[in-house]
Amino acid sequence: xxxxxxxxxxxxxxxxxxxxxxxxxxxxxxxxxxxxxxxxxxxxxxxxxxxxxxxxxxxxxxxxxxxxxxxxxxxxxxxxxxxxxxxxxxxxxxxxxxxxxxxxxxxxxxxxxxxxxxxxxxxxxxxxxxxxxxxxxxxxxxxxxxxxxxxxxxxxxxxxxxxxxxxxxxxxxxxxxxxxxxxxxxxxxxxxxxxxxxxxxxxxxxxxxxxxxxxxxxxxxxxxxxxxxxxxxxxxxxxxxxxxxxxxxxxxxxxxxxxxxxxxxxxxxxxxxxxxxxxxxxxxxxxxxxxxxxxxxxxxxxxxxxxxxxxxxxxxxxxxxxxxxxxxxxxxxxxxxxxxxxxxxxxxxxxxxxxxxxxxxxxxxxxxxxxxxxxxxxxxxxxxxxxxxxxxxxxxxxxxxxxxxxxxxxxxxxxxxxxxxxxxxxxxxxxxxxxxxxxxxxxxxxxxxxxxxxxxxxxxxxxxxxxxxxxxxxxxxxxxxxxxxxxxxxxxxxxxxxxxxxxxxxxxxxxxxxxxxxxxxxxxxxxxxxxxxxxxxxxxxxxxxxxxxxxxxxxxxxxxxxxxxxxxxxxxxxxxxxxxxxxxxxxxxxxxxxxxxxxxxxxxxxxxxxxxxxxxxxxxxxxxxxxxxxxxxxxxx
Numbered sequence: 001x002x003x004x005x006x007x008x009x010x011x012x013x014x015x016x017x018x019x020x021x022x023x024x025x026x027x028x029x030x031x032x033x034x035x036x037x038x039x040x041x042x043x044x045x046x047x048x049x050x051x052x053x054x055x056x057x058x059x060x061x062x063x064x065x066x067x068x069x070x071x072x073x074x075x076x077x078x079x080x081x082x083x084x085x086x087x088x089x090x091x092x093x094x095x096x097x098x099x100x101x102x103x104x105x106x107x108x109x110x111x112x113x114x115x116x117x118x119x120x121x122x123x124x125x126x127x128x129x130x131x132x133x134x135x136x137x138x139x140x141x142x143x144x145x146x147x148x149x150x151x152x153x154x155x156x157x158x159x160x161x162x163x164x165x166x167x168x169x170x171x172x173x174x175x176x177x178x179x180x181x182x183x184x185x186x187x188x189x190x191x192x193x194x195x196x197x198x199x200x201x202x203x204x205x206x207x208x209x210x211x212x213x214x215x216x217x218x219x220x221x222x223x224x225x226x227x228x229x230x231x232x233x234x235x236x237x238x239x240x241x242x243x244x245x246x247x248x249x250x251x252x253x254x255x256x257x258x259x260x261x262x263x264x265x266x267x268x269x270x271x272x273x274x275x276x277x278x279x280x281x282x283x284x285x286x287x288x289x290x291x292x293x294x295x296x297x298x299x300x301x302x303x304x305x306x307x308x309x310x311x312x313x314x315x316x317x318x319x320x321x322x323x324x325x326x327x328x329x330x331x332x333x334x335x336x337x338x339x340x341x342x343x344x345x346x347x348x349x350x351x352x353x354x355x356x357x358x359x360x361x362x363x364x365x366x367x368x369x370x371x372x373x374x375x376x377x378x379x380x381x382x383x384x385x386x387x388x389x390x391x392x393x394x395x396x397x398x399x400x401x402x403x404x405x406x407x408x409x410x411x412x413x414x415x416x417x418x419x420x421x422x423x424x425x426x427x428x429x430x431x432x433x434x435x436x437x438x439x440x441x442x443x444x445x446x447x448x449x450x451x452x453x454x455x456x457x458x459x460x461x462x463x464x465x466x467x468x469x470x471x472x473x474x475x476x477x478x479x480x481x482x483x484x485x486x487x488x489x490x491x492x493x494x495x496x497x498x499x500x501x502x503x504x505x506x507x508x509x510x511x512x513x514x515x516x517x518x519x520x521x522x523x524x525x526x527x528x529x530x531x532x533x534x535x536x537x538x539x540x541x542x543x544x545x546x547x548x549x550x551x552x553x554x555x556x557x558x559x560x561x562x563x564x565x566x567x568x569x570x571x572x573x574x575x576x577x578x579x580x581x582x583x584x585x586x587x588x589x590x591x592x593x594x595x596x597x598x599x600x601x602x603x604x605x606x607x608x609x610x611x612x613x614x615x616x617x618x619x620x621x622x623x624x625x626x627x628x629x630x631x632x633x634x635x636x637x
Contacts, residue, residue, distance in 0.1 A: 004183035004208040006044070006081040008215070008250055013041035016252040019227045022070045023256045023272065030271045035070055037252065040077075043162055047078030048176050050165030054133070056109060058083030058182070061191065063102050063110030065117045067091045068236040068257055071137045071158055073245060075111050078165075080208070082179045085188040087203075088237035091117060092609050099124035100201055101193050105462065106130045111158070113137050115144040122151055135161055185209040191462050192239055194404050203462030204239075210407035211243060213429045213455030215250045221414040221427070222276065222376060222398070226252035229371070230276035231268065233260040233283065235614050239408040240379045244278045262290060266367065273369040278376040281383065282616045284397055288386050291364055292523070293547070309356030313392035316349040321420050328422040328487050330445035361393050374398055374415045378408075379615040381494065383517045384421065391420060399423050401494055405471065405478060406430075406456045411492050422491040430454035433477070434486050442486075449498055450484035451477040483511065500620060502532050508593045510538065515584060515594060522579040523548050527606060529623060530596070531631050539634035540599040541627055542576055543606070549575075567601040576601075600630040 017038035026033045035043075056062065062079050064086040066072050079086045087105045089098065091113055098121055102110060108130050112118055118134055125131060133154035136144075140155055148155040169176055189208045193201040224230065230248045232255050234241035248255055253275070258268040260283050269277075277283075295306045319342040321327045325335055365372070375390075375397035382399040390397045398415055401423040402408030410432065413424040426432045433441050434448040442448045453476045460468035472478050483495040496511035503509055512530035519528035519540065527543040546563050552575065553566055560566035567573075580596050606612045611626060613619055624631065 003185045003212075004080065004180070004187065005189060005211060005246060006077055006180050006183065008212070008246075009037075009041055009044065009077055010180065012249060012252050013037040016226050019252055020254045021249070021252075022073065023229070023254055024070050025257070025268065025271075030267070032256075032272070033070075040074060043074045044077035044081060045176050046162045046165035046169065047075055047158075048081035048165065048179065049167075049169040049172070050161035050163075051078060051082055051084065051109070052172075052175065052179075053164055053168040054109065054161070056082060056084055058179070059188070060084045060109075061105040061107050062086050063105075063107040063112075064088040064237070065091065065093060065098065065110065065121075066113035066137060066237070068232055068234070068241065069113070069137065070255075070257065072236050073249075073255065074162075075135075075158070076242075080183075080187075080189055081176060083183055083187060085190055086111075087191050087193070088242075089193065090235045090237045090614055092614065093117075093120075094609065095120045095124050097193070097201060099127050101203070102131065103128045104201075105191060105203065108132045109135065111135045111137070115141050118144050118148065118155075122147055122153070125151055125153070183208065185212070186459075188459065190242070192237070192242075192404055202464060202467060204404045205459040205462050206239070206404075206407045207459055210456050210458065211246055214243065214407065214409045214427060215247060217427045217429075218247050218409065218412070219251055221412055221424070222247065222374065223415065224248065224251040224253035224275060227254060228276070229254045229256050229272050229274040230278065231256050231258050231265070231272065231274045233258050233265060233277075233279055234379070238379070238614050239404045240280075240402070240615065241278070243402075243408055244376075248276075260286075262286060266290075269367065269369050269372075273371045275371050275373045276376065277368075277372070277374075278378065280379040280616050281377045281381060281386070284375060284377055284390070285383065285386055287367075288389055291367075296523075305356075306360050309352070309360050310389070310392065312349055312352045313356055313361070314388055316346065316353045317388075317392040319346045319349075326418070327420050328491055328493050329489070330485060330487055332488060357394075364393060365395060368395065376400055376412065378402065378412070380617050381496075381513050381517065383520065385517070385521045387420065401492070402456075403480060405458045405480075406452055407458065409456065410452055410480075419487075419489075419491050422487065422493040424492070425490045426452075426454075426492070427456075430456055432486075432492060434484055444486040444488050444490075447483060447485050447495060450480045450482045450492065450494070452480060453477045502530065502538070503534065504532060504538070504593060505534060505536050510594055515540075515590070515596070518583045518588060518590075519580055519596075521583060522576075524552065524576060524579055527602075529618060529620075531624075531634065535635050537597040538594065539631070540580070540596050541602055541623070541630060542599045543602040543604075544572070544576065564603050567603060573601075598634045600627075600634050602627070602630070 018036050020034045021037040021040040022035040023032045062084050067090055076086055112134055135156045135158055137158050186207050186209055188205055190206050191203045193203050230253055256272045258265050295303045322338045323342055377397055378400040398413035398418050400412030402410045411423045411426045431453045433451050435441055436448050457478045481498050483498055485493050496513040500512055501509050515530050516528045519525050524545055526545040529541040530538055532538040558571050584590050584596055
């Protein structure tokens with residue numbers, strides 16, 4: 001196993017020099033620019049030389065403020081080549097966050113994507129006294145050149161630094177190679193800041209070893225062949241996408257850059273014909289919603305056939321999982337009994353499922369291309385209804401789990417042998433256990449707090465030993481803060497966050513995620529957020545699906561001026577109230593105190609940086625501030 005990530009890239013580039021490493025769309029017509037593995041390695045080594053020429057030293061922190069693009073990986077590998085580490089953030093980072101992160105890590109060199117990042121940083125430059133220079137990916141404007149000059153900050157183009165690095169390497173042969181050889185397993189590769197529940201960024205310190213520990217088994221669970229393509233849509237500063245790129249590179253596959261926007265992603269899927277799509281669950285939800293919405297618009301016999309064959313496929317796959325033990329099980333189930341019960345209906349439905357595949361599902365699968373092997377859902381809870389749908393259509397989407405503090409992978413379902421309704425078993429090199437609130441280890445089948453130990457666990461929070469001590473026990477167990485349960489076969493299932501648990505005045509403890517996921521099965525509900533801490537009962541903030549609600553209103557002759565006017569109509573409230581009652585009830589496994597008594601409508605989708613984190617997770621602590629008025633209205637007597 002390689003000791004550092006640059007050594008891994010060197011080995012792959014030597015073995016597969018001419019295979020494409022990166023593909024970027026350069027025109028609307030579908031033309032893509034390609035960078036080979038040799039070019040990726042050469043550019044990263046030249047950039048490393050350029051950094052050495054600028055005086056960057058081993059252990060130095062280098063800012064990397066950019067979204068996903070080919071230069072990001074080249075810069076990242078170049079930084080790590082000389083033993084420095086990057087401090088990444090996306091282009092949506094606020095001035096406040098950039099000021100804190102760059103000053104706290106004492107950054108001297110900051111790589112930025114464009115002039116907008118330069119302006120933000122220059123606005124707080126006085127509070128980042130160590131900053132000496134910017135290296136910009138895009139062409140700077142005259143205004144930015146002038147501003148940097150006035151601020152006495154050097155401004156360099158990325159490719160100029162690469163060219164300077166080539167000259168440096170010619171004059172200093174073997175210098176960069178010596179830096180690679182000096183790299184160690186435990187060297188810091190990155191310091192990734194997470195907002196945390198308090199909103200104060202915490203710098204997670206991750207080593208080369210933290211990342212490399214995962215690569216061995218991930219190449220088995222999520223395998224790629226050399227030159228196979230993987231779509232990259234997530235923010236690369238986030239640890240999930242970062243690790244995904246290392247997994248792709250380690251197998252000499254191709255990084256294909258796209259965006260998680262339907263109008264961009266779907267054409268790219270058809271043009272690139274990828275094998276793998278790693279994404280947050282919301283992307284797969286959007287694909288599902290796009291498919292079902294298209295069928296409803298078409299209507300008639302097409303919609304009827306789709307609904308009929310989907311119901312058959314879901315029913316058949318449910319029986320199939322029971323009979324062939326493909327479900328998450330907390331106790332032994334009597335499989336022969338399922339065979340006796342289901343064998344005849346299973347056989348009778350099978351031809352109908354095949355017919356549905358020919359008439360309907362084949363066209364749906366074609367949207368993903370002919371080479372599609374699997375999607376990987378990570379970075380958030382994967383809704384059961386979406387999991388069920390894709391499983392029934394035999395579109396393989398495997399769920400994984402991790403966190404920034406574990407670099408990030410703890411577990412992921414294997415592509416070739418997935419178990420439904422879980423995240424799979426922990427990967428090699430990682431141990432997991434479930435404990436109660438007193439720290440006692442629980443047996444399989446019992447709900448508790450998930451703790452992790454092993455080679456992926458972070459070195460600690462940068463310059464915050466008190467937080468590190470709180471998160472990691474003296475014997476090395478990291479408290480994830482997640483509620484989980486273990487199956488009899490060692491698979492894990494995430495149930496929610498300990499800190500997300502809502503406690504009613506009656507003492508009832510409620511996990512909001514299952515309730516929210518169930519409500520969002522309604523075609524009229526885009527987003528549901530359960531509230532009710534320290535209240536007698538539960539309420540919810542509901543963002544309706546605007547398109548579906550307006551379509552319903554027109555079909556039912558309900559007049560309205562605009563969307564905000566529509567949600568004020570009593571008919572709209574009654575519709576959503578009935579939808580919630582139909583979904584949240586004892587029939588679907590919910591308890592009496594989990595009933596949603598009242599709700600308030602929202603009219604604007606949640607935004608990244610406001611209500612959502614970069615990986616599109618809801619930041620609940622912010623919702624209580626932003627929607628304080630609406631929440632008070634729900635519980636007003």
